[in-house]
């Protein structure tokens with residue numbers, strides 16, 4: 242019998258030994274052979290991500306070498322597919338000088354020439370539409386040793402900090418509209434404008450969470466906001482729905498008990514897929530005990546949930562002045578990115594990128610500007626009415642004094658007056674203005690009382 246022949250060494254002739262060896266080698270090769278289909282690079286503030294598309298789960302090793310600094314990625318049994326060329330990948334030279342690859346007998350070696358030591362972290366991702374198998378190599382800049390200096394107490398009359406998070410990024414494009422309008426790109430443009438308008442308001446400071454085209458895990462986004470001591474977390478999106486006729490802006494807050502509408506449920510499911518697309522290696526990222534984490538979350542959530550809804554209502558009302566609304570009230574659904582227990586949070590869908598005319602508007606600077614201004618005004622209005630303790634806004638509310646405002650593009654005397662609940666005449670009198678003409682950068686005093 243065949244198995245007897247194979248397992249009885251006395252009956253195996255030298256030539257059949259060779260044949261069996263060759264067969265095993267071929268079998269192993271066909272199991273291991275991985276075709277490299279694509280490679281791309283995403284630059285983040287603290288790391289560089291290299292993503293390989295492969296036709297199966299890659300087997301690989303990563304080695305770091307010095308003199309000169311470089312990282313080797315050896316992919317066992319891998320072979321480059323048609324058009325696979327690491328050298329054609331555009332790199333900015335900040336951390337990586339050169340990418341090159343070569344096929345060896347039993348592996349494919351990618352050599353990453355780096356400007357200094359970079360700490361690699363690697364993982365594979367199983368297929369998630371539209372991606373197949375991926376191998377991710379993250380190269381981190383060494384972190385400076387943590388200083389033991391005591392945490393500075395928050396200064397008196399501090400700025401209210403607004404974390405402005407542009408959704409998606411990197412391997413996660415978000416929704417893709419007609420004519421290749423990418424959500425990740427549009428929302429970063431809008432977020433930058435929101436940051437500018439928020440920071441122009443006295444007593445407020447905007448902080449961008451994502452600053453370029455790279456992916457941040459949903460958990461990392463709130464973690465960054467916490468590090469920046471944010472008082473409010475605002476995630477900005479422009480999403481798609483299955484029916485292209487659906488249009489309008491909407492504001493969402495977190496719910497643990499189901500969604501308030503079909504669209505809300507559908508969108509939450511889409512947004513929550515981001516970690517799969519963007520690529521988060523370790524799914525259980527948190528080092529907290531999950532049960533304890535849930536208890537802490539539930540304890541601290543209720544107050545924030547109410548604040549989130551009222552802040553959302555004010556932003557929604559401001560958006561309603563400049564764009565069509567999808568829903569006239571704040572919707573709720575289980576968005577992972579809003580699970581930020583120590584600050585109120587909201588997710589703004591600035592419009593539906595799946596609708597051709599809305600996609601066009603969303604990619605226009607002028608419309609983005611209007612949206613950003615409305616969002617910033619809503620945030621400011623809410624924060625002036627509900628200032629966090631210790632902030633300049635709280636001090637102003639307790640005993641109104643004059644504040645200085647710096648004119649930004651698009652401001653008019655009447656829009657500023659309306660924003661602070663005074664008349665244009667009062668504003669002109671206060672600043673001894675003879676006409677309605679103002680210019681960008683000009684400073685105006687806003688009467689406090």
Ligand SMILES: [Zn+2]
Nearest residue numbers: 408415478479
């Ligand atoms: Zn989105």
